[in-house]
Amino acid sequence: MAFLEFQRVSKIYPTGVKALDGVNLAIERGEFVFLWGPTGAGKTTLVRLVTREERPTKGEIWLEECRISHLEDRYLPFLRQNLGVVFQDLKLVSEWTVLENLLSPLEVLKVKRGKALKVAREMLHFLGLEKKRSHLVSWLSGGEKQKLSLGRALIHRPSLVLADEPTGNLDEHAAQEMVGLLYEFAMGEKATVIVATHDRTLIEVFPARVIVLEKGKVIQS
Amino acid sequence: MRFFFRRFARRPSFFIIGCLSIFFAQSILNVFLLGYFEMEKMKEMWRSSFTLRAFFKPDVSSQVVESMRDKIENWSSVQEVTIVEQEEAHQRFLLYFGLSEEDLPVEENPFPASLEILPHRLEDLPALAREIKKIEVFDEVVYGGKNTENLLRFYHFFIRVGSIILLGVFIFVLLVIVSITGFRVRFHAEEIQVLRLMGATNRQIRFSFLGEGLIEGLLGGMSALVVSSLAFRVLLDFLHTSFPTFFWVKLEDFFLPLFIINVMMSSILSLVGTVVATRSLLRDKA
Numbered sequence: 337m338a339f340l341e342f343q344r345v346s347k348i349y350p351t352g353v354k355a356l357d358g359v360n361l362a363i364e365r366g367e368f369v370f371l372w373g374p375t376g377a378g379k380t381t382l383v384r385l386v387t388r389e390e391r392p393t394k395g396e397i398w399l400e401e402c403r404i405s406h407l408e409d410r411y412l413p414f415l416r417q418n419l420g421v422v423f424q425d426l427k428l429v430s431e432w433t434v435l436e437n438l439l440s441p442l443e444v445l446k447v448k449r450g451k452a453l454k455v456a457r458e459m460l461h462f463l464g465l466e467k468k469r470s471h472l473v474s475w476l477s478g479g480e481k482q483k484l485s486l487g488r489a490l491i492h493r494p495s496l497v498l499a500d501e502p503t504g505n506l507d508e509h510a511a512q513e514m515v516g517l518l519y520e521f522a523m524g525e526k527a528t529v530i531v532a533t534h535d536r537t538l539i540e541v542f543p544a545r546v547i548v549l550e551k552g553k554v555i556q557s
Numbered sequence: 558m559r560f561f562f563r564r565f566a567r568r569p570s571f572f573i574i575g576c577l578s579i580f581f582a583q584s585i586l587n588v589f590l591l592g593y594f595e596m597e598k599m600k601e602m603w604r605s606s607f608t609l610r611a612f613f614k615p616d617v618s619s620q621v622v623e624s625m626r627d628k629i630e631n632w633s634s635v636q637e638v639t640i641v642e643q644e645e646a647h648q649r650f651l652l653y654f655g656l657s658e659e660d661l662p663v664e665e666n667p668f669p670a671s672l673e674i675l676p677h678r679l680e681d682l683p684a685l686a687r688e689i690k691k692i693e694v695f696d697e698v699v700y701g702g703k704n705t706e707n708l709l710r711f712y713h714f715f716i717r718v719g720s721i722i723l724l725g726v727f728i729f730v731l732l733v734i735v736s737i738t739g740f741r742v743r744f745h746a747e748e749i750q751v752l753r754l755m756g757a758t759n760r761q762i763r764f765s766f767l768g769e770g771l772i773e774g775l776l777g778g779m780s781a782l783v784v785s786s787l788a789f790r791v792l793l794d795f796l797h798t799s800f801p802t803f804f805w806v807k808l809e810d811f812f813l814p815l816f817i818i819n820v821m822m823s824s825i826l827s828l829v830g831t832v833v834a835t836r837s838l839l840r841d842k843a
């Protein structure tokens with residue numbers, strides 16, 4: 337069994353919208369994958385199914401031989417603690433500082449304060465946000481917020497990173513810098529990374545497997 | 558705890574309202590406690606002042622008097638029984654009125670023997686008197702009577718009314734705390750959602766609010782303790798000076814129970830309030 341597997345997964349929302357239609361997908365450990373497709377192709381739904389913000393209407397999803405599509409709610413924290421997610425809407429806590437947002441996954445994992453701060457300093461350096469550590473999120477630019485969201489997804493060194501349109505609001509240069517950071521992390525940590533994007537140029541710049549989604553179906557894998 | 562400091566630094570208003578509600582409830586409880594301890598003090602003084610006196614019929618022998626003393630002394634509500642012989646009663650009478658033997662010779666001693674009975678609790682006096690009256694060898698039973706009964710009636714009234722008021726205040730404060738915590742949880746919905754997506758368990762999220770509630774409760778409770786103690790000191794100093802013959806309670810006599818009750822009640826109030834609020838708001842959210 338692959339590291340992450342989708343087996344005939346369909347998702348129909350209560351409104352009747354069919355977001356995914358019988359998706360079969362296998363991603364191996366350590367792979368860097370672009371999930372490419374136009375708006376409304378089902379990329380975000382696919383990511384939300386892995387984070388278990390949604391349940392599939394049909395089919396099964398397996399992660400490391402664990403059937404996460406049928407996981408009981410009480411086990412969700414343990415699934416999510418092992419994921420790193422860059423959300424499309426970033427989901428940063430606007431009332432917290434950069435450092436506080438960055439530390440939140442480590443606090444959830446109850447990492448000791450001293451160690452957490454050391455890791456956070458390294459991550460701030462990696463992201464180039466050292467000077468902004470005490471800034472509130474609301475004071476950051478769009479690109480800085482994206483970087484912070486990326487840093488938060490990577491700080492606890494998860495085995496699977498999901499990035500949903502991580503370059504959504506960025507110009508070409510910043511978008512490439514952002515995916516570059518993610519690429520560097522994936523290569524260094526041997527982590528599995530799935531980047532959902534509609535940006536073709538990224539696919540051309542970074543050598544990686546591309547899965548094409550269209551109208552809820554995988555048309556190229 | 559870090560989450561609490563973050564929330565407090567950014568939004569202290571919820572915390573301050575929570576503290577003030579606990580302070581308000583605890584201050585009312587402290588006033589009630591002052592009254593309660595004062596009543597206890599009065600009861601204790603009255604208990605030793607108003608011993609029950611049971612007079613024997615004139616023809617009762619000293620063996621019967623002693624057997625009665627032994628019998629009554631074994632009753633659970635009785636602390637001490639003393640026999641007052643006819644001669645002693647005579648002597649006490651003479652002493653009390655400053656008379657001599659010539660004024661009232663022993664041969665004309667009209668005083669019967671009696672038992673002086675000290676109960677464990679003042680509340681037991683009326684029932685004790687009724688029980689003793691039923692025994693045939695006794696002619697008359699005397700105790701504080703109406704004064705004691707009035708004091709007891711007032712004591713029970715104070716406890717009942719005070720308890721009802723306190724219960725009302727506590728329910729009100731509990732509702733305030735539940736509402737404030739509810740607001741707080743809803744207000745931090747963004748933070749809770751993010752923490753959930755990071756993998757925080759319900760328990761972790763609830764604990765951060767419980768810690769906040771506990772600090773809020775203890776701070777409110779301790780402020781009430783300090784303010785109440787200062788106010789009581791001033792009030793009791795004034796009462797001791799103005800009415801020195803009355804038996805006023807001293808702050809030192811009840812500070813420890815006051816402290817313990819303040820810590821316990823404020824913690825319980827805030828924790829119960831927070832648990833109720835977070836249980837309903839965090840339930841069924843994955």
